[in-house]
Amino acid sequence: MAETLHEILLTPGKRPEVIADCKQLLDEEVSSKSGASGLAVKSAYTMVKAVKPGIIDEAVDKLLDDFIGRLQPFYADYRAAGAAQPLDAYLVGRGDEVSDALLGVTDDRAANTSRATVKKAYEKIRPQGKKNVELALPRLGKLIEKHAS
DSSP: OOOSHHHHHOSTTTHHHHHHHHHHHHHHHHHHOOHHHHHHHHHHHHHHHHHSTTHHHHHHHHHHHHHHHHHHHHHHHHHHTTOOSOHHHHHHHTHHHHHHHHHHHHHHHHHHOSOHHHHHHHHHHHHHHHHHHHHHHHHHHHHHHHHHO
16 A cells, blocks of 8 residues: 555556546636636636646646655645544645745745745735635645545
C-alpha cells in the first residue's frame, strides 16, 4: 500500500489522472467565485486559457511535484493521527498552515524571478490567493482521497 502522496499521486500511470482532476478542481473553484472579485478571477482565467490553450494542464504538471512535497508533512500527520476524520476536514482544520505551505511554492517562484513586474503583481494578489487556497482545501482533500482509496 502506498504511504506517501508521491507514491499515491505521482506514479507515471496515475499522474495524468491527477493532473486532469487538478484542472477540474481549478475550473470548479473559479466557477464558484462570485461578486466583482469573482468576475475578475473568471475573466482572467478564461483569457489565460484562450491565449494559450493547455496552459492550465502545463502549469499543474510543472508545479504538481512541489505542491505534493508541501502537502506531504500534513498527509503524514493525518495518517499518523489515524485518519479519524475525512482528509478534507483535516486540511480545513489546518487551513492557515496548509494554504501557506502550498503558496510557498509560488512564493518561492515569485521571489526568484528577475521580472520586477511579476514580483509586484504577485505580492499584490498573494493575500487574496491565500483565501482562495483555503476555500479550495475541501475539494483538494477529496481529490487526494479519491486517488488514495
